[in-house]
Amino acid sequence: MVDLSVKIGAITLQNPVQPASGAFSWEYNDVIDLNRLGALVAKTICREPRLGNPTPRMAETEAGIIQSIGLPGKGIDYFIEHIVPEYAKFKPPLVVSCSSESIEDFAALAEELSVPDVDVIEANISCPTRNATGGNFAMHENYTRDCITAMRARTKKPLWVKLSPNAGDIVSIAKAAEDAGADALVIANTFLSLKIRTDNFRPALGNKFGGLVSPALKPIVLRMVYQVAKQVKIPIIGIGGVTKAEDVVEYMLAGASAVGIGYAGFRNPTALITIIDDLEAWCDERGIKKVTELIGAVKDQDMETDTLAAASVGI
Ligand SMILES: Cc1cc2nc3c(=O)[nH]c(=O)nc-3n(C[C@H](O)[C@H](O)[C@H](O)COP(=O)(O)O)c2cc1C
Numbered sequence: 001m002v003d004l005s006v007k008i009g010a011i012t013l014q015n016p017v018q019p020a021s022g023a024f025s026w027e028y029n030d031v032i033d034l035n036r037l038g039a040l041v042a043k044t045i046c047r048e049p050r051l052g053n054p055t056p057r058m059a060e061t062e063a064g065i066i067q068s069i070g071l072p073g074k075g076i077d078y079f080i081e082h083i084v085p086e087y088a089k090f091k092p093p094l095v096v097s098c099s100s101e102s103i104e105d106f107a108a109l110a111e112e113l114s115v116p117d118v119d120v121i122e123a124n125i126s127c128p129t130r131n132a133t134g135g136n137f138a139m140h141e142n143y144t145r146d147c148i149t150a151m152r153a154r155t156k157k158p159l160w161v162k163l164s165p166n167a168g169d170i171v172s173i174a175k176a177a178e179d180a181g182a183d184a185l186v187i188a189n190t191f192l193s194l195k196i197r198t199d200n201f202r203p204a205l206g207n208k209f210g211g212l213v214s215p216a217l218k219p220i221v222l223r224m225v226y227q228v229a230k231q232v233k234i235p236i237i238g239i240g241g242v243t244k245a246e247d248v249v250e251y252m253l254a255g256a257s258a259v260g261i262g263y264a265g266f267r268n269p270t271a272l273i274t275i276i277d278d279l280e281a282w283c284d285e286r287g288i289k290k291v292t293e294l295i296g297a298v299k300d301q302d303m304e305t306d307t308l309a310a311a312s313v314g315i
Pocket of ligand 1: 020021022023043044067069071097124162188189190213214215217239240241242260261262263264
């Protein structure tokens with residue numbers, strides 16, 4: 001039987017399938033066995049309690065949903081006291097995601113979240129409805145470098161950095177995060193989007209803009225993972241449009257070491273477990289002994305390297 005375990009820096013995941021931040025909570029344990037997952041990923045936490053964005057916060061489109069939840073939460077103190085212990089009841093490593101509007105506070109959050117039950121800190125520097133200079137730092141190489149450098153100085157925990165698909169040059173931003181001390185890159189957050197209602201001519205979301213999540217995004221994010229993987233040495237977690245085991249394989253072939261899943265888990269809360277089982281069967285049928293054999297195994301050696309015609313190639 002295939003060995004599904006993967007290493008993300010110092011952290012070993014029993015398999016490469018984990019939930020995406022914000023699309024998951026420990027309460028899913030009522031429906032699926034959380035101990036089967038590669039990691040547990042908590043919703044992004046901010047320092048102060050937040051109500052989130054005005055409603056409606058979700059709207060359907062032909063190609064998935066756009067959402068602008070607005071990072072609601074009860075604040076970091078409540079999170080550490082009440083939510084971390086809920087996750088700590090389970091075996092997979094706990095990844096906690098945090099966001100802020102300033103670099104100083106991002107760094108302070110990294111320190112305060114460095115408690116024993118937390119295994120990884122994920123810097124959500126890519127919330128699409130935040131300002132590029134006010135927390136959505138992954139839109140800029142320099143802001144990314146400054147934010148991750150500041151966080152790195154305040155925590156010894158593994159630090160994963162969630163990048164934005166809305167940045168023009170994700171390769172340079174990924175390199176900046178790596179240079180600043182990131183242990184892994186999470187590619188990517190959601191695509192900034194807009195839906196307008198034709199009955200009242202109003203934007204469909206209370207916050208006007210939202211992030212699109214959809215299987216349709218997979219080819220675009222896959223391209224980003226592929227391009228970044230060619231330029232960095234740290235592991236990548238691919239997130240965007242994974243709905244089946246073959247999508248995990250595709251992301252791994254492009255260079256990801258693991259994947260995160262949001263949308264598919266909304267449609268069917270058992271999807272993550274099905275994908276893990278199917279991935280195991282897919283590997284076994286092909287005689288693959290270790291899933292890590294797939295990482296970066298795309299057969300492209302006889303093809304030209306990236307041309308500048310492709311967006312997001314560093315220039
Ligand atoms: C309802 C909802 C809430 C989300 N909240 C967060 C969040 O708090 N932090 C974050 O980093 N990403 C958040 N995301 C983005 C997901 O983590 C993920 O990047 C995105 O959904 C793309 O993956 P998917 O195509 O598998 O859904 C959210 C997505 C959804 C649908």
